Amino acid sequence: MSASPPMAPDRAIRVPLPSPFALMAGGRLVGAEVAMETYGRLNPARDNALLLFTGLSASAHAASHPSDPSNGWWEAMIGPGKALDTEQFFVISVNSLGSCFGSTGPGSIDPTTGQPYGDRFPELRIEDIARASQAAVDALGIEQLAGVIGMSLGGMTALAHAACFPGRARSLVSISGAVAATASAIATRSLQREIVGTALRSGAGPEAVNQAMRLARKIGVMSYVGSELLEKRFGREQSEPYAGRGSGTDFEVENWLDHLATKFARQFEPWSYWALSRAMDLFDFGRVGDTSQDPSNPPQVAKTLQLARALIIGVKEDLLFPVAQQQAIATLLTTAGITTDYIELSSPSGHDAFLTEAGLFTPVLSQFLNSLAHPTPTLNEARSAICA
Amino acid sequence: MSASPPMAPDRAIRVPLPSPFALMAGGRLVGAEVAMETYGRLNPARDNALLLFTGLSASAHAASHPSDPSNGWWEAMIGPGKALDTEQFFVISVNSLGSCFGSTGPGSIDPTTGQPYGDRFPELRIEDIARASQAAVDALGIEQLAGVIGMSLGGMTALAHAACFPGRARSLVSISGAVAATASAIATRSLQREIVGTALRSGAGPEAVNQAMRLARKIGVMSYVGSELLEKRFGREQSEPYAGRGSGTDFEVENWLDHLATKFARQFEPWSYWALSRAMDLFDFGRVGDTSQDPSNPPQVAKTLQLARALIIGVKEDLLFPVAQQQAIATLLTTAGITTDYIELSSPSGHDAFLTEAGLFTPVLSQFLNSLAHPTPTLNEARSAICA
Numbered sequence: 001m002s003a004s005p006p007m008a009p010d011r012a013i014r015v016p017l018p019s020p021f022a023l024m025a026g027g028r029l030v031g032a033e034v035a036m037e038t039y040g041r042l043n044p045a046r047d048n049a050l051l052l053f054t055g056l057s058a059s060a061h062a063a064s065h066p067s068d069p070s071n072g073w074w075e076a077m078i079g080p081g082k083a084l085d086t087e088q089f090f091v092i093s094v095n096s097l098g099s100c101f102g103s104t105g106p107g108s109i110d111p112t113t114g115q116p117y118g119d120r121f122p123e124l125r126i127e128d129i130a131r132a133s134q135a136a137v138d139a140l141g142i143e144q145l146a147g148v149i150g151m152s153l154g155g156m157t158a159l160a161h162a163a164c165f166p167g168r169a170r171s172l173v174s175i176s177g178a179v180a181a182t183a184s185a186i187a188t189r190s191l192q193r194e195i196v197g198t199a200l201r202s203g204a205g206p207e208a209v210n211q212a213m214r215l216a217r218k219i220g221v222m223s224y225v226g227s228e229l230l231e232k233r234f235g236r237e238q239s240e241p242y243a244g245r246g247s248g249t250d251f252e253v254e255n256w257l258d259h260l261a262t263k264f265a266r267q268f269e270p271w272s273y274w275a276l277s278r279a280m281d282l283f284d285f286g287r288v289g290d291t292s293q294d295p296s297n298p299p300q301v302a303k304t305l306q307l308a309r310a311l312i313i314g315v316k317e318d319l320l321f322p323v324a325q326q327q328a329i330a331t332l333l334t335t336a337g338i339t340t341d342y343i344e345l346s347s348p349s350g351h352d353a354f355l356t357e358a359g360l361f362t363p364v365l366s367q368f369l370n371s372l373a374h375p376t377p378t379l380n381e382a383r384s385a386i387c388a
Numbered sequence: 389m390s391a392s393p394p395m396a397p398d399r400a401i402r403v404p405l406p407s408p409f410a411l412m413a414g415g416r417l418v419g420a421e422v423a424m425e426t427y428g429r430l431n432p433a434r435d436n437a438l439l440l441f442t443g444l445s446a447s448a449h450a451a452s453h454p455s456d457p458s459n460g461w462w463e464a465m466i467g468p469g470k471a472l473d474t475e476q477f478f479v480i481s482v483n484s485l486g487s488c489f490g491s492t493g494p495g496s497i498d499p500t501t502g503q504p505y506g507d508r509f510p511e512l513r514i515e516d517i518a519r520a521s522q523a524a525v526d527a528l529g530i531e532q533l534a535g536v537i538g539m540s541l542g543g544m545t546a547l548a549h550a551a552c553f554p555g556r557a558r559s560l561v562s563i564s565g566a567v568a569a570t571a572s573a574i575a576t577r578s579l580q581r582e583i584v585g586t587a588l589r590s591g592a593g594p595e596a597v598n599q600a601m602r603l604a605r606k607i608g609v610m611s612y613v614g615s616e617l618l619e620k621r622f623g624r625e626q627s628e629p630y631a632g633r634g635s636g637t638d639f640e641v642e643n644w645l646d647h648l649a650t651k652f653a654r655q656f657e658p659w660s661y662w663a664l665s666r667a668m669d670l671f672d673f674g675r676v677g678d679t680s681q682d683p684s685n686p687p688q689v690a691k692t693l694q695l696a697r698a699l700i701i702g703v704k705e706d707l708l709f710p711v712a713q714q715q716a717i718a719t720l721l722t723t724a725g726i727t728t729d730y731i732e733l734s735s736p737s738g739h740d741a742f743l744t745e746a747g748l749f750t751p752v753l754s755q756f757l758n759s760l761a762h763p764t765p766t767l768n769e770a771r772s773a774i775c776a
Binding site: 180181182183184186187188190191194195198204211215218219222227230231233234235236250251253254257281282284296319322 | 568569570571572574575576578579582583586592599603606607610615618619621622623624638639641642645669670672684707710
């Protein structure tokens with residue numbers, strides 16, 4: 001069992017969730033909270049807020065700010081004059097419910113037992129992450145967001161938010177997201193969960209769990225970046241003579257993966273990883289908020305969204321969230337009458353491009369966000385919410 | 389430690405290797421042998437033999453024959469009137485040295501200890517596999533092969549054979565092979581070896597090793613087949629209601645991988661897997677037969693080959709041995725003056741296409757093999773062998 005405490009950046013604000021907080025699949029959390037950071041200022045009309053949904057492994061610390069000057073994971077994109085321009089927008093970044101950087105998750109203490117939830121954390125869905133983050137927005141007294149922005153898992157969360165809270169955001173940006181995972185992405189994440197879950201359940205101790213997390217991260221990195229990047233960066237560069245018998249140290253590419261794996265395993269709560277990974281596989285926009293076995297009907301759900309504008313960004317080299325999925329989101333929203341821009345970028349970083357290609361993403365995001373009309377968009381006709 | 393005996397098809401012929409058999413990296417095997425099957429008849433001139441080098445996981449049982457009527461792994465391709473036409477050719481299939489289907493490998497008993505070699509099996513190289521297989525050819529009294537044919541690991545072995553034994557084969561067919569592994573392929577196999585090697589060395593017992601082999605196989609299958617195949621075949625098809633908590637059983641794609649993994653783990657010796665996998669990463673045609681750190685010089689080695697004809701086949705959807713690598717082999721051979729055909733096929737089976745796409749491969753192989761002039765090709769000028 002893992003019993004590591006949530007590793008929260010202490011300067012993130014903790015926002016209490018309504019208690020008990022009912023989860024979509026039936027579970028309930030008592031005394032739960034989410035960690036939040038904000039950048040820029042909420043204007044008097046309270047209509048300039050952008051809500052940011054993160055990828056699986058990120059904390060709420062997306063950018064530096066006076067009380068935490070360390071670089072955030074999207075430092076290049078958030079700030080005065082940057083893509084998410086804090087002179088214009090008030091950016092809200094929330095650590096996903098179920099994660100381990102200050103938000104309640106499997107590593108948190110279950111108040112009913114006094115022990116970390118671990119395996120007993122109730123089944124988490126993407127919709128729950130959207131709802132917990134919206135609670136933070138509610139706490140700030142914001143009626144309508146200028147937009148929601150999410151990447152990877154966060155792209156799914158942005159879509160879930162739009163369906164769960166129609167009219168609460170005027171626009172949506174999805175970067176390398178999905179309406180539902182591909183078979184290949186499911187296979188990859190299932191394998192990662194098998195590795196981590198087996199170690200956690202085996203009782204083999206923290207070293208085995210740490211090794212499992214390292215392996216899962218290596219599989220993750222290899223699914224994020226394109227083979228072209230590995231080839232250009234490492235090729236067959238060797239780190240020591242052939243004579244060594246061990247695996248894992250002959251080639252520089254092995255050392256690089258090892259470094260990333262060690263860093264990740266040190267930071268991330270294993271059961272959080274498991275829960276968030278599974279939530280991604282289970283997400284299906286076509287039956288958002290619905291745990292029944294009803295057939296998935298994405299166009300039907302898309303019709304309920306009340307978005308004025310959407311921007312869908314895909315990366316050609318992304319194999320985990322391939323561009324065909326990005327095109328599918330764009331087509332779905334366009335068909336539902338939402339004015340949607342679709343942009344395909346190219347980067348050897350593949351799924352990770354949003355972290356490494358500020359130069360590519362900045363003009364695309366800037367143009368879209370600058371063009372957003374503030375409070376009076378042409379909304380789709382109002383329809384009732386699906387899972388609010 | 390794994391102590392499972394080699395699982396040889398009993399009807400394969402065992403060919404003793406010269407004893408001791410010196411390995412390229414310095415080790416020696418005493419009393420080693422390779423398992424061999426043959427199909428068709430050697431003609432009186434002894435010049436109609438094709439030597440087949442297999443992929444990592446295959447046995448010598450490539451096709452059915454009177455003493456073993458079960459289907460072989462290339463059943464659709466070997467036989468009267470088939471691509472490898474046994475009315476015309478005498479096909480020799482050898483289980484790779486280091487494997488576990490009758491050839492000496494890590495699962496075999498080390499005569500110096502009376503125990504299976506396991507981790508103490510001397511470092512294996514692709515060149516050693518080529519040399520052990522050539523010993524089987526020698527045992528049959530064949531001076532010159534009509535051709536060598538290999539796929540995946542076997543494609544590397546065919547290139548190694550051509551360099552180690554110039555003039556001993558008139559032609560070469562490489563299917564989804566490589567001059568040297570890409571960084572991405574190295575990363576994938578290194579991860580598989582880390583999983584299997586950790587379990588083997590942990591002393592955690594056969595169940596942990598079996599689970600490690602299952603995981604490694606899943607990673608393998610996911611690197612062989614294209615995501616398009618998984619999507620078409622499985623999509624998000626579910627095998628049971630969402631409510632289940634375990635990973636690995638929600639989606640049909642997970643069950644399919646599980647089935648393949650279980651089958652493989654039951655058959656394959658873990659240390660054999662480790663040794664063959666590593667041999668693939670270490671192979672470098674540009675310094676074939678050379679364990680020094682000399683710079684790799686593929687064109688220099690290509691000039692020493694004495695092949696009249698070559699056929700290089702790649703599969704567009706193969707990510708593990710991408711078509712860029714196939715083109716590189718073809719360019720290398722063409723530049724060295726060898727008449728080389730290059731064919732790119734397309735199949736959602738990706739790296740596994742040679743196993744599943746008999747309809748695509750048959751005409752390509754038939755045309756090439758039928759056109760081979762029997763005993764009097766125009767050879768490159770003779771040069772001394774590099775590692776014979």
